[in-house]
Amino acid sequence: MKQIILAFFARDDFEKVVLLEYPRRGLYTIGLITGTELDEIQEMTSEDVISVYVPTSPNPTSGYMLFVPKGELLFLDMEVDEAVRLIISGGFVPPEEANNKLRE
Numbered sequence: 744m745k746q747i748i749l750a751f752f753a754r755d756d757f758e759k760v761v762l763l764e765y766p767r768r769g770l771y772t773i774g775l776i777t778g779t780e781l782d783e784i785q786e787m788t789s790e791d792v793i794s795v796y797v798p799t800s801p802n803p804t805s806g807y808m809l810f811v812p813k814g815e816l817l818f819l820d821m822e823v824d825e826a827v828r829l830i831i832s833g834g835f836v837p838p839e840e841a842n843n844k845l846r847e
Contacts, residue, residue, distance in 0.1 A: 758776040
């Protein structure tokens with residue numbers, strides 16, 4: 744399982760880590776930006792939307808692909824690998840702890 748997850752997230756396809764309200768207002772989840780070149784979708788929605796992959800825990804290779812208005816995203820100062828560790832651990836390993844364990 745670890746090898747599959749690493750192969751899936753080792754690519755540079757994910758640009759940034761974001762926080763978004765999902766699945767309802769007041770609840771937040773981590774998402775990974777997968778693209779911004781969405782001309783046809785933006786024309787249909789008349790909004791500046793970004794494609795966001797929302798991985799599930801503990802298996803982040805399953806998840807949801809959402810088109811989210813840019814104004815509804817909070818951009819995090821977190822690396823993709825840190826976000827994936829947080830998701831896989833179910834929140835038990837916060838990003839700073841993951842970094843410390845990697846250094847040891």
